[in-house]
Amino acid sequence: MPVGRTRSVALLGLAGSIVDVEADLSSQLPNLIIIGLPDAALAEARDRVRSAATNAGCPLPNRRLTVNLSPASLPKHGSAFDLGIAIACLAACGGVDPASVGQVVHLGELGLDGRVRPIDGVLPAVLAAARAGHRTVMVPAANAEEAALVPDVRVVGVATLCEAAIWHGGRYDVPEELLGADPLAAADGAAQAExxxxxxxxxxxxxxxxxxxxxxxxxxxxxxxxxxxxxxxxxxxxxxxxxxxxxxxxxxxxxxxxxxxxxxxxxxxxxxxxxxxxxxxxxxxxxxxxxxxxxxxxxxxxxxxxxxxxxxxxxxxxxxxxxxxxxxxxxxxxxxxxxxxxxxxxxxxxxxxxxxxxxxxxxxxxxxxxxxxxxxxxxxxxxxxxxxxxxxxxxxxxxxxxxxxxxxxxxxxxxxxxxxxxxxxxxxxxxxxxxxxxxxxxxxxxxxMPGPWIRGAGGLHPGGRATAALDRALERGSVTMRGYDRVIKVAWTLSDLEGAARPDAGHVGEALFLRKAMA
Known part of the structure; x- marks a missing residue:
């Protein structure tokens, strides 16, 4: 039986890295083992995935399944890998089309009843997948609208694991209790007004x-x-x-x-x-x-x-x-x-x-x-x-x-x-x-604009009589060198507001006043 392979995304801040999710089926005692530097929440996916698959109507066989998250040196955390792990296991078992599974990036958390729950960080994860050259992502239905903000990416929203398996060519029947499942019911108020x-x-x-x-x-x-x-x-x-x-x-x-x-x-x-x-x-x-x-x-x-x-x-x-x-x-x-x-x-x-x-x-x-x-x-x-x-x-x-x-x-x-x-x-x-x-x-x-560039290669220092008052303020110590540069930046803004070609003494004076106009 071939190894089932799909992909997911590991986020660190806004940066995302593609993770290969591999599942191997062997004839040893029933177990589901996850390796590849998972954290505690991800290690618990072995129980969520097996229960979700059973309750969703696409059970995993009572044999040993080994799931590897590669690269193994990359720390992985959270429950967003659940859907990818479950689909890779079904591919290893022959329940879904391995070729279809291998072309899709999967993101989503599984509930014990087989529903696919929404996750945080879908948008940066989909952006990372798109930048890595992947053009199809499967996400929780509650996150589909958010994922669709990324251009040139096909977004597949699924409400249940069985629905995801059927999309990949699986021959399963959705359990009655999951028919008409509200994809937004598990959103937990994640969507908030801007x-x-x-x-x-x-x-x-x-x-x-x-x-x-x-x-x-x-x-x-x-x-x-x-x-x-x-x-x-x-x-x-x-x-x-x-x-x-x-x-x-x-x-x-x-x-x-x-x-x-x-x-x-x-x-x-x-x-x-x-x-x-x-x-x-x-x-x-x-x-x-x-x-x-x-x-x-x-x-x-x-x-x-x-x-x-x-x-x-x-x-x-x-x-x-x-x-x-x-x-x-x-x-x-x-x-x-x-x-x-x-x-x-x-x-x-x-x-x-x-x-x-x-x-x-x-x-x-x-x-x-x-x-x-x-x-x-x-x-x-x-x-x-x-x-x-x-x-x-x-x-x-x-x-x-x-x-x-x-x-x-x-x-x-x-x-x-x-x-x-x-x-x-x-x-x-x-x-x-x-x-x-x-x-x-x-x-x-x-x-x-950096100050050294203004005074050097940029050639934007007004110079001459325009900065005479500012130069005296620097000599007296009433402004720092950083403050000196910032006054010049404000003077350029004032000249831009008035449509002037360059700041004059009036602009620099007003900029100096705005920096020190306290009671």
Whole structure:
């Protein structure tokens, strides 16, 4: 009897590796043995597979079945291999067509009753299969819509193991209790609404007054810059941050697939390919693992990777533990997060825009007219000092957001305000100018440009009188070398918004002001 062979996918972060699933039938005592470095959950598949096959109406023979997962040196975890193991065993037993089985990648968990249950991470697994040259995948019916997001791949959704066996040429009858099985009944609420949908109805025109804050928001969106908003409670910091995703351009196909893959790994199965940038706003009680990702058995992405190509908003930033805030320092520079475990390293993308919001002190009244602050100066310094200097140095725009007065509110009602659609058009024009200037480089927005390249091969340093004020600030030590480069990047964004060929002294001055405009 030939060895039954099919394929599955082992995921490590967003990266997937093709795994050959081989099953051999021998005439020894009945048993099902799985070898090839499985974890505990995968080792338990021997009991799930045999019970599922019996209850699905395609029982395995009472003989010894040895299943090998190759390459044996690759760690494998989870229950997504169940369907591949069961189909390989049926192929070894002659119950299905081995040629058909060998051409399909199988993903899915089996229930003891023979149903094929949905799994997390189907989208990145199917993407890995497609990149490896495979064009047909069989997945749980509940995951079929998600898998179909990958172009040029034939997706076969099955609700039961018997249905999968019949598709491969098996002559079986589906048990009555499985007839009409609801393929979504086992989804366990895996499909969740996209986070970005929560901000889809928010319009910039809702913001009354605070013209300087709106200007900073527009600059942040146009150049991909990080933003820090400081101000008293009720000044509109959260309102402004929630409207930033609406100013960003739609994601291209590759970015949208990457965002959807991260959500799939996190257990948020996407419904369709959402091209709007994501918006993540974790609570200040979040741990470092919740922020960047982690897990002892399956490494899942945290809030920062899930915000890739979008916005990560940390409201009440000083309330976050300093250790949690500081884990963002490296991703802000590299655009990726690597999570190390004893036997594996998972890497997630983390190229997001960071928006921090903070009160000026614990009571929130410092700097507010006609309000008495009860916090001592040392308490205020200690409160804002929870946001470390190295992290703040990576933030391009820092703005004080005052409370709006009654007079400003009346004036705002009398004049026309900028809508999200109008602001997005300006952002698209500015980003288009930056992309044209950066043609031939790996960067597309001003915030991505490395400082040495700006001052060297890129030839984008304004120089001369344009940077005289910035040069003096560097000499006095009021900006770091990193801050110097970031001011120049913001100056280029300001010139792009105005359609200028190069930044002038006014653009550099405004960029320097936006970096230091705190109370």
């Amino acid at each position: 986070t970005s949908a929560e901000t889809a109805h928010l319009d910039l025109a809702d913001v009354a007054g605070n013209e300087s804050a709106i200007r900073a928001l527009l600059v942040a969106a146009a150049g991909g810059h990080h933003l820090f908003l400081e101000g008293p409670p009720g000044a509109g910091k959260t309102m402004l941050a929630a409207r930033l995703p609406g100013l960003l351009p739609d994601l291209d196909t590759d970015a949208a697939l990457e965002v959807a893959s991260l959500r799939s790994l996190a257990g948020r199965a996407p419904k369709g390919l959402n091209r709007r940038p994501p918006f993540e706003a974790p609570h200040h009680t979040a741990s470092a693992a919740a922020m960047v990702g982690g897990g002892s058995r399956i490494i899942r992405p945290g809030a920062a990777p899930r915000a890739s190509h979008g916005v990560l908003f940390l409201d009440e930033a000083p309330e976050f533990p300093a250790s949690v805030l500081d884990v963002l320092r490296q991703p802000l520079e590299s655009g990726s997060i690597s999570i190390h475990r004893a036997n594996a390293v998972a890497t997630f993308p983390a190229r997001f825009q960071l928006v921090l919001a903070a009160n000026p002190c614990p009571c929130g009244q410092h700097g507010v007219s006609d309000a008495e602050c009860s916090c001592a100066p040392s308490v205020r310094r200690r409160y804002l000092g929870r946001i470390s200097g190295p992290l703040l140095d990576r933030v391009d725009l820092r703005l004080w957001v005052p409370r709006i007065t009654a007079a400003e509110l009346r004036m705002a009602g009398e004049r026309r305000t900028t809508t999200t659609a109008e602001a997005r058009a300006a952002v698209l024009a500015a980003r288009g100018a930056a992309a044209e200037r950066l043609t031939g480089t790996p960067w597309r927005v001003n915030a991505d």
